[in-house]
Each structure stands twice: as C-alpha cells, then as structure tokens.
Amino acid sequence: MAKLPFLERLQQGEPLLADGAMGTLLHQRGAAMNACFDSLNLTAPAVLRKIHRDYIEAGARLIKTNTFGANRFKLADYGLAGKVAEINRASVEIARAVISEMAQDDPTLADKVYIAGSVGPLGAWIRPYGHVKREEARAVFAEQIGALAGAGIDVLLLETFSDHAEIMEALDVAREVAPGLPVICQMTFTQDNRTLLGYTPARVAHELRRAGADVVGVNCSAGPSQIAAVLQDMRQAQPTMLLSAMPNAGFPSAVGGRVMYPATADYFGDYALTFKAMGANIIGGCCGPTPAHIAAMNAALADPFRSVPAIQVVDNDTDESEAAADRPTSLFQRLQEGRFTVTVEIAPPRSISVEKLLRSARLLRDAGADVLDVADTPAARMRMSPWAVAHVIQSQVGMETVLHFPTRGRNLLRIQGDLLAAHALDLRNLFVTMGDPTKIGDYPDAMDEYDIVPSKLIELIKQKMNNGVDMAGNGIGRPTAFTVGCALNMFADDVDREIRVLRNKLAAGADFALGQAVFKPERIEYFLERFEQITGETFRLPVLMGIMPLYSVRHAAFLHHEVPGINIPDAIMKRMEDAGDDAAQEGVRIAQELLQRVQSLCAGAYIIPAFGHYDLAAEVIAAVTVPD
Numbered sequence: 001m002a003k004l005p006f007l008e009r010l011q012q013g014e015p016l017l018a019d020g021a022m023g024t025l026l027h028q029r030g031a032a033m034n035a036c037f038d039s040l041n042l043t044a045p046a047v048l049r050k051i052h053r054d055y056i057e058a059g060a061r062l063i064k065t066n067t068f069g070a071n072r073f074k075l076a077d078y079g080l081a082g083k084v085a086e087i088n089r090a091s092v093e094i095a096r097a098v099i100s101e102m103a104q105d106d107p108t109l110a111d112k113v114y115i116a117g118s119v120g121p122l123g124a125w126i127r128p129y130g131h132v133k134r135e136e137a138r139a140v141f142a143e144q145i146g147a148l149a150g151a152g153i154d155v156l157l158l159e160t161f162s163d164h165a166e167i168m169e170a171l172d173v174a175r176e177v178a179p180g181l182p183v184i185c186q187m188t189f190t191q192d193n194r195t196l197l198g199y200t201p202a203r204v205a206h207e208l209r210r211a212g213a214d215v216v217g218v219n220c221s222a223g224p225s226q227i228a229a230v231l232q233d234m235r236q237a238q239p240t241m242l243l244s245a246m247p248n249a250g251f252p253s254a255v256g257g258r259v260m261y262p263a264t265a266d267y268f269g270d271y272a273l274t275f276k277a278m279g280a281n282i283i284g285g286c287c288g289p290t291p292a293h294i295a296a297m298n299a300a301l302a303d304p305f306r307s308v309p310a311i312q313v314v315d316n317d318t319d320e321s322e323a324a325a326d327r328p329t330s331l332f333q334r335l336q337e338g339r340f341t342v343t344v345e346i347a348p349p350r351s352i353s354v355e356k357l358l359r360s361a362r363l364l365r366d367a368g369a370d371v372l373d374v375a376d377t378p379a380a381r382m383r384m385s386p387w388a389v390a391h392v393i394q395s396q397v398g399m400e401t402v403l404h405f406p407t408r409g410r411n412l413l414r415i416q417g418d419l420l421a422a423h424a425l426d427l428r429n430l431f432v433t434m435g436d437p438t439k440i441g442d443y444p445d446a447m448d449e450y451d452i453v454p455s456k457l458i459e460l461i462k463q464k465m466n467n468g469v470d471m472a473g474n475g476i477g478r479p480t481a482f483t484v485g486c487a488l489n490m491f492a493d494d495v496d497r498e499i500r501v502l503r504n505k506l507a508a509g510a511d512f513a514l515g516q517a518v519f520k521p522e523r524i525e526y527f528l529e530r531f532e533q534i535t536g537e538t539f540r541l542p543v544l545m546g547i548m549p550l551y552s553v554r555h556a557a558f559l560h561h562e563v564p565g566i567n568i569p570d571a572i573m574k575r576m577e578d579a580g581d582d583a584a585q586e587g588v589r590i591a592q593e594l595l596q597r598v599q600s601l602c603a604g605a606y607i608i609p610a611f612g613h614y615d616l617a618a619e620v621i622a623a624v625t626v627p628d
Contacts, residue, residue, distance in 0.1 A: 003111040006155045006182045007214055010242055010281045015301065017272075018062040018116070018246060018284025019055035020294050026051070026066075036078040038070040041090040048091070052098040058291040059298025061113050062282060063098075064157060065091040068120040071144045073132075085147040092117065092151035116157040116184065117148030119170065125362050126166055134169065141173040149178035159186040159246070160220045160286070162196040162398065164204065171211055184244055184282070185213040188220040189230050191426075196398045201230045202237035209241055217244030219286045223263050224271035228278065235279050242282075245275045249288025263288065269296035276301060330400045331371050331429045332483040334604075335512055335542040341604030342624055343371040343402060343544055344617050346393075348384040354392055360614040361397045367618035369399070373431065373514070373606065376404040387418075391425045402485065402514075403427045405457075406435025412451040416470050419461065423480045431485040431514055432457050455504040458484050462509030488513035488543060489565045490527035491520060498527075499534050506541060513541055514606045517548035517559075519568050521597045528601075542603035547595050549620055550587035551610040553577050588616050592623035599624070 010016060026037050029047055040048060052063050069075070070087045080087070095115045103110040119141070124130055126137045145156060156174050161167035167185055174183050185208045187195055194200055201218070208216045216238070218230045227247035234243055249263035268289060275283045283301075285293055300306055334341045344364050349357055361372055372393055374386040390401040403422055410418065422430070432454045452460065460471055461482050468479035486505040492498040502513075518524070524545075531539045550556045550568075553576045560568040572590055579586035587610075595605055605624065609617040 006114055007242075009114070010215070015272075015276050015280055015283045016062050016114070017060055017294065017298055017301065018244075018282055019052075019058075019060040019064055020285030020289030020291070021249075021287050022051065022064060022066050022068070022118075024288055025054075025290065036069075036075070036080065038067055038075065038087050038091075039078060039080055039083075041066055041070075041087050041094060042083070045090070045094050048094050049098050052095055053102065054291040055294055056098070056102055056109065056113060058295035059302075060284070060294050062116055062155075062284065063095055063113065064116045064118045064159075065095055065148065065153065066118070067091045067144070067148065068118045068159070069123070071119070071122055072140045074123045084143050088117070088144055088147035089151040092148060092153055096152065114154040115152075116155050117145075117151075117153035118157050118159060119144055119148070120160050121163065121166055124366055125163065126169065128359070130362055130366055137166070137169055138173050141170045142177050145170075145174050146177045149181055153181070155182040155184060155214075157184045157186070159184075161185075161187050164195055164197060164199045164207070167208070168211055171208070171213055175212055182214045183212075184215040184217065186217045186219040186244060186246065189218060189226070190395065190398065191222065191226070192395065193226065193230055193233070194395075196396060198396065201233035205234040205238045205241060209238055215242040215244050215282060217246065217280075217282065219244075219246035220248055223247055223249065224268065224274070228271065228274055231275065231278050231280060243278075243280050244282035244284075245278075245280045246282075246284040246286045247271070247289075248286050249293065263293075265290075265292045265296035268293040269300035272297035272300045273306065328481070329428050329483045331402065332511060334370065338603070340599065340624060341370045341544060342368060342607065342621055343373050343604065344369045344607045344609065344614070344621075345373040345375055346389070346614070347375050347378050347612065348386055348389040350381070350383050352384070354384075354389070357389065358392065358396055360612075361393050361399060363618055364614055364621070365397060365399050368621045368624065369607075369618075370604075371400050371402055371429070373402045374404060376406050376435065387422060387425060387427060390427050394426060400429065401427060402429040402431050404433060405430045406433050407452050407454060407457050408435035410451070412471060415452065415457065416460075416465070419465060419480065419482070420476065423482065428481055429483045429485070430461065431487075432461070432510075433487050454486060455501070455508050458486060458505055458510050459508035462511075483511045484509065485512045485514055485544075486510040487516075488541075489516040490543075491516055491518070491523045491567065492565060495527055495530050496534065499531050502531075502541075503535065510541065512603065513543045515543045515545040515602070516565050517546035517608060518594055518598055519566070519572060521594060521601070524598060524601050544604040544606040545598050545602040546606050546608055547591050547620060548608045549591040549610060549613075549616050550576055550583070551613065551616075552583045552587075555587075555610055584613070584616060588619045591620045595620060595623045 023037055027033055048066055055063055067088050072081045072084050075081050099109060099113050122137055122140055124132045126132045126134060158167055158170050171183060171185055187204050189195055205216045218227055221227055224247040227245050231245050272283050374390040376386045377383055386403055390403045393399055393401050434454055461484050464471060465480045466482060468476055470476055488502060489498055528539050556568055556573055556576045559566045575586055576583050607617045607620055
C-alpha cells in the first residue's frame, strides 16, 4: 500500500497521533536548558534518533523535526546563524533515517509515519511591535522553510505562535517557498483563551483558514483542559476545518534542577478521546508529554470499548484558573532557584493611551528583561493607575509585572480592597513602599495620610491575607498568594538604622528587595558585613540591585545633590562631563560596568531608566552574563 498524501490521510476519519515534547526529553537526557537544542542535530544525532524511535514505538505517526528554533535570529545567539540550512536538513535526515531503520522490522511504518517540519516564532517581534522589518522576517522564514521543504518533509508545522500577524507572514512565505506543501498553523493562548494580542480562537481559525492554512490548531498554552476549550471554540467557528491539538502537560515546575510537568499519562489518554470527540484530526503533545503520554493516548484511541470521559471543558472562571492563581509567581520561582533576574521600572502614561507603553514593554522583553516594575504615581505626578498598566502588560505582552504598592494616601480599608482587586487581576508580585509625598508633585495639597507603615503592610499581606484572613481576622475566602518585596538602601548614611528597619520587614515576611541605585559597589560588601555583625546571621534576602543609567551631566548632578540616598563618585561625574554629546551612551556604559561588578553580589538588577528612555535600558540589559 502506497503512502497516502498527508491531507488525504487526515480525511480517513481516525485522528493522526503526533509525538510529544522534544525539548523536555532533550533536557531529561542531558542537554542544558540554556543550550542550543537545534544544534544537537549536528552534534548529537544519536540522542535525537532515540527520541524519534521512542515516540514511534509509543504509537506516534507524526513526528516533529528538532527545528523549532532553527532560524537565523535564534541561532545567531549561539554563533550559528550561518548553519540554518545545515541544521534543518540534518533534522529531517535524522527523522527519515529512523523511519527507514524501523521499517526493516515493520515495513508498514514507511507508509504510516509522516515528518512535520517544525518552525517556531522568530524570537523577535515584527514592526510595529518590535524592531524587525517585515521584509527581514519574511527572509528569515523563507530560509528555514526552504531548507525543510527541500529536505523532503511531509507537512510544515508552524507552532507556538502568539502573534497573529507573524504566523500570517510565515504562512504566506510557505505558500511562496513551498507551494503545494501542506501547512499546519498552531497558535498558543493565554489563560483568558486569547492570544497575547487579544485574538479569540474563533478569529484565529477564521483568518488562518481564509489565508490558506490546511490545518488550524492550538499547542503549548496550559494543559489539556484549556486546549479543549480553545479547540471547542475553533470547531464552532469553523465546523469543517481540519484541527490539531497539542497541549502541554500542565504548568511546569522546577524539581531538583529539572523542569517537571504534572499531567499524567492516563490523564492525557482521557483527553485524547475528548479531542477526538471534538473533531480533532491531529492529536499530540507539546511541552512535557513523553513517550509514555503518547502511548497512553494511542491505547485510548485504539480501545473500541473505552468511552469518552466526562471531562468538563473549563473557561477562565473555573477552578483550574483559580488553581493557576495559587501557584508561585515566576518571579518567586526565579529567586528561589537563584536565577539572576532583570526587572525594569516602567512609568504609567499621563493619558489614556497605552500603545507607546506596550511597544516599550515588548522592546524590554525582547532585550531580555524577565519582569517589569510598574511604578505608582512616581514623584507624586498624576498618571494612569498602575493596576491597569500592569494588567495590560501581563495580558498583552505576556510578561509578569511587579506592582508598586505605596501605603501613602490609602487608609486601611482601601488597602485591603485594593489588594483583593490586584489579586483578582493576577497581579501577585508587589513592591511595598511608603510612596512619594504629595507635596513634591502635581497636587501638593492632596491628602497625604496613611494608616500603616510598609513593614506592617508586608505583615498584613504575608501573615494575614496569604492565610485567608483580613486585618481583623475575618475570612476572605481563598487565601491570596502574593510575593512581596520591600525597599532597601545599602548605601544609606546610617547603615545601622537601615538594618534595623530591614529586620522588621524580614520578620514581616518580605520575599525580596528592590535596592537603591548603586554607584559605589564597594558599599554593598560593607553593608553585608555590617548586617552579619549586628544580627549574627548571613544576609539571605534576594536583592534586585538598582541600576540607573545616567542620561546627562545635569541628570547626574540632580541625582547627586537632590535625591536622598544617591551619591555619585567624582570619577563617574567626570566621565559624564567628558562625554559631551555622547553623555547618554556613556551613562549606559557606566551602568553596564556597575551591573557586571555587582552581579555576583545580588539576585538581580532593577533598572531604572531616566525620562522614559527604555531603549537605553535595553542596552544595559546586554551586560547581564548568565553562567553556564
């Protein structure tokens, strides 16, 4: 029996079972998380052959090439931009060789197993959301897709796209570069079942089908339950469309230095039947599912007596979303694991427009920032609510935020209501601070009172609300799950007093600190020594050290003379003076040097851009070095 063309195979009725995770298995089998997985096609082909073989033995009949990140942009990070074609071709050859070898024992496999050429996002946003020109993006896609098509894949798989415009460009390029090659288009969705830019599953399915996609689907995202909800919306919008579903195995966590996923193989077996009942033509896995998961799915699909389990498809108001809100934040996990973390402070706009802010947030994300700090009325200037800004960033940019939460100007009743509101918006990283006095800002006569100092507010959050009660001990239902930061100035004139205040914050339960801007790194070691002398304990609080790129001589002079706690050395001041018109870039170089000097002494960097120059902050991020 000759091998059916791919799309004819999908019309046969029974779903085509795809494989599961590639990166998860490569990591489990020895590859470092920060390694270039795609380059293993050249350096460790035997490992990839074994993974493909394991999936085929488990029942997979669609295997994905190890090329998700094998485009020029991503490979350039590893010095491999010139090996795009070689890496992509090698992956197809590895998959084909495995099928040929296994077909010697089971000749039917040669006609049953299909190879999908995996293509992921570029890793950089296309204009207007990023710096990549449309023509550049198309050229990069064309290079990779051309190499995969030329190597003889059966179908092209565009997967894990979050930007609708980007996957549309990739699809259009595929139609030009490889006309006649079937294309599967899979997007990933946030917890509210929308893409990062707000597209619904129905709109995604409609527009991709109109653009010429042969199969439309969803992959990655959360776990099978969310994938089922998205798939259901797609099926309702496009009843005759070929669909694919490849979920993650739930939300990942780090255990013993490895990334683990909670969803079991049996759970995936149940959902294979659910996806089949919904009309999915391709069923598989993304991050986390192993050959054991695929074997369970294969067994479920092959069992004529197994009924579809009564599994409820959840939406964002169900317990699954609530459970997600109880998990530790990404920031908390990074700090617990000792991963150097970069956050950048963003000031809310002085208008109702957020477009410029979102562009800046995406720029910082693509530059390598891990989290964004959203200030609350900095310098007591009237600005948009930081809750709105933080929520927009998290929902539309896909970055976690730290919400600045001052006590000034809030009574105890409002504070607790505001905390509940923040948690409901999934803003669970807080930076508790006193806040700037209104007398220095736009409305000097505005109310400036407060009921609670920062250390007591930290105590209220960590010891009361995170345990399910308010200040008075009344129940609030489910406990909150906030991660809370405090302010710390290691360069204070009265270090002993700063340590006394810090001890109150530590006793209250502070999880991390945002440090004052550093210009004298040697003072950090003095603070740490003094802390140990006073407390008899080693300093363990994760500190994201303040890094403030100087913009001009005038800016440096203002900070030195008018901002309490900042003292700029004469040598740095002279460098800014000597730089002349190049002062802003000199400020970046100084900030990069300071960041490199303090990197071993702190848990991360808290970059504070001057005058909204987030482009300069992005340059500073480049100084971060991540150990192997």
